[in-house]
Amino acid sequence: MPETADTNAAVWKSDIGVSFWKSRDYDKARQDAERRTLMAELLPFAPDEPFTFVDLGAGTGAAARTILDHYSAARAVLADFSPQMMAQGEVELAPYAGRYGYVEFDLTAEDAWPADIPARVDAVISSLAVHHLKDDRKRSLFAEIRAHLAPGGWYLNYDPVTPPDAVVEEAWLRAGDRRDPAAAHKRAHRTPEEQFRYENHVRYMIPLEPQVGFLRAARFEGVDVFWKELDFVIYGGRRPLDG
Template sequence: MPEHEHSHDHGGQDTNDAIWKSEIGVTFWKSTRDDRERRRGAHRVLMAELLPFAADEAFTFVDLGAGTGAAARTIMDHYPAARAILADYSPQMMAQGGIELEPYAGRYEYVEFDLAHGGAWPAAIPAQVDAVITSLAVHHVTDARKQELFGEIRAHLVPGGWFLNYDPVAAGDPVIEEAWHRAEDRRDPSAAHKRSHRSAEEQLRYENHVRYMIPLEPQVAYLRAAGFEGVDVYWKELDYVIYGGRRPVTS
């Protein structure tokens, strides 16, 4: 495995597009929404709290892989003058987001953007924005693309602009993974059974979930290599993290 490649190699086909650009994908996402927001809502709030804006400040941010807008919505709730650009590539997720974001009409727009491929960002995203966030999406792109994307994000930030990523990470060590499972199993006594008894659809989704998921340290290193400062893991619990940094003010 090349030094910059930490991903699980399942040898199989990349099923990400088939899963997300489907009615099944969005139906699953909708059906698990309440549980997810109960578990993840506070982490999304922390992302909002980490941003450097005054409560009434007007600013523009991009949410990469925004899906139905859960992360962007939390930022807009905290900053009533904020404007969001929600980038995603799934027509189904964006259509559902259009329904859920009705109360935010006029404050956001969706932009179609495939994060898996490099090149120019869509013209609808301004050349520079005040902040970039992403939630539960970066683990869907390859290591090489993560590195490239972080550079693109830095280039699209104003000097001093922040980038925050909320994402699951891989353990990369069986002892760590066992400890994560131990804690998970105490919280949810059915977790071990669920892990070893996945339906075909759950297995497909799981394989897609972990395909390009890598440990935390290389990702933090990618961020530093891309020229961010103030790089830190601002929050972590077992396999979920929020890391980020800002574009230096002087660059």
């Protein structure tokens, strides 16, 4: 794809982003919910253990709510740069009042974690957000996450990835198109708004392996791809207990 201007803020800090997110396809939303549940299950806490976690690129809080549902004494710090997504999130998080707070955080900014995020947190998650960052920033963000984690604290990321080569791409498309016979037609007939969102979606998306490498380079341990299906993955690792 030819290089296009970075439209990420224009998409998310707008009604386009939030109205698209509210009206997402039922099946996609259900699949995302199952994957976020696995992230909750991977965390090492007892169901009633108090702990604090950060959700980076939290949007309307779907991933954070899943963690809060699994852990009755957990507290969430939801970080995002979109006033529109955060305002909708305040509505959706009303039943969790007292257990969460939003902070404005532009993830593209190096070493600029807002003071409202505690210096040490017990876990960090991100869901469908890190793919919006350039590679250098993915790498440096992972190092910043590690620095903010308590020893033994986990980082888990649920995200889409691009295929590593054309053969894999063909296989992913083949399987996807069998599941959704309308997919090929939809790809070839995007509305201008769908094309605008699509280009933003894929602009900085990269294959899985380098991202796992960024985690290892940031000296996480227990690094694994905990789940993968075609172009969606959950990977992560923890800060070593002694470092």
